[in-house]
Amino acid sequence: MSVIYEKIYNVERDDYANAGLVSSLIKQSLRTIGISPAVSRRVAVAVYEAEINMIIHAYGGTITLQISDDGMIRLIAKDKGPGIPDIEKALTPGFSTASKKAMELGFGAGMGLPNIKRNADEFSIESSPAGTTLDLKFQERE
Amino acid sequence: MKVTEMIEKTGFKTVYLGEDREVAGVYCGDLLSWVMGKGQPEQAWITVQSHLNVIAVAVLREFSCIVLAEQAEFPEEVIERAKNEGLTLLYSDLPVYETAVRLYEAGV
Numbered sequence: 370m371s372v373i374y375e376k377i378y379n380v381e382r383d384d385y386a387n388a389g390l391v392s393s394l395i396k397q398s399l400r401t402i403g404i405s406p407a408v409s410r411r412v413a414v415a416v417y418e419a420e421i422n423m424i425i426h427a428y429g430g431t432i433t434l435q436i437s438d439d440g441m442i443r444l445i446a447k448d449k450g451p452g453i454p455d456i457e458k459a460l461t462p463g464f465s466t467a468s469k470k471a472m473e474l475g476f477g478a479g480m481g482l483p484n485i486k487r488n489a490d491e492f493s494i495e496s497s498p499a500g501t502t503l504d505l506k507f508q509e510r511e
Numbered sequence: 512m513k514v515t516e517m518i519e520k521t522g523f524k525t526v527y528l529g530e531d532r533e534v535a536g537v538y539c540g541d542l543l544s545w546v547m548g549k550g551q552p553e554q555a556w557i558t559v560q561s562h563l564n565v566i567a568v569a570v571l572r573e574f575s576c577i578v579l580a581e582q583a584e585f586p587e588e589v590i591e592r593a594k595n596e597g598l599t600l601l602y603s604d605l606p607v608y609e610t611a612v613r614l615y616e617a618g619v
């Protein structure tokens with residue numbers, strides 16, 4: 370298995386206005402190269418939530434899209450900190466540390482990471498004060 | 512039912528008329544990740560959130576349109592983004608519940 374396509378997208382801290390942009394670009398690319406609507410949609414939802422988290426909770430970062438010759442889609446969302454102190458807590462549906470400002474905009478349901486986990490076929494998360502990395506894999510489901 | 516027929520029957524004000532999509536059901540919600548997790552394609556989405564991110568959510572969930580309730584208003588930049596996406600934006604001056612009832616009575 371080897372990577373046949375790779376693209377890296379930047380996500381800026383506090384850039385609410387462009388939140389969702391990377392997600393829609395990735396969805397378009399996937400549809401263009403013939404990935405099914407079902408998989409494209411799952412990937413797009415995961416990217417969206419990862420992107421928003423990087424904007425509202427982290428200092429920005431990058432999202433890397435890789436496609437392998439066997440059709441596997443991999444997403445690596447890597448931010449520049451401050452990290453997640455308790456990952457298990459963060460993954461609990463409903464848990465959120467969103468600011469008042471973010472809450473007023475409709476963020477902070479504590480459903481982002483659970484949404485990512487549910488949409489990805491493989492999910493791993495690592496975090497330290499230097500940054501959080503989500504590593505996600507997606508494949509066509511039967 | 513199509514979006515245009517829905518507009519006619521409900522009397523909601525058109526902010527921007529995009530693609531005349533099929534409307535199948537309604538979703539109400541203002542917590543974006545919640546909507547992202549539960550919304551279904553072709554639903555009309557009733558919300559009171561009017562900032563740019565609602566466009567991203569509506570496009571990803573493939574909603575047929577957004578109905579902004581409670582006399583909230585879309586900023587110009589949001590309307591521009593909706594135009595790029597062909598996504599219909601509507602105003603209802605009613606609260607969320609009455610807005611949903613109006614859609615129900617229209618047969619959505």
Ligand SMILES: Nc1ncnc2c1ncn2[C@@H]1O[C@H](COP(=O)(O)OP(=O)(O)OP(=O)(O)O)[C@@H](O)[C@H]1O
Pocket residue numbers: 418422423426427448450451452453459460464465466467475476477478479480481482483501543544545
């Ligand atoms: N990239 C990140 N960097 C730092 N903290 C994060 C990051 N992503 C998530 N978190 C932490 O994990 C919590 C849960 O994240 P999750 O996306 O599930 O919910 P939320 O962002 O708070 O709300 P929602 O996604 O529903 O709008 C966040 O409130 C935050 O404390």
Ligand SMILES: [Mg+2]
Pocket residue numbers: 418421422477480481482544
């Ligand atoms: Mg989140």
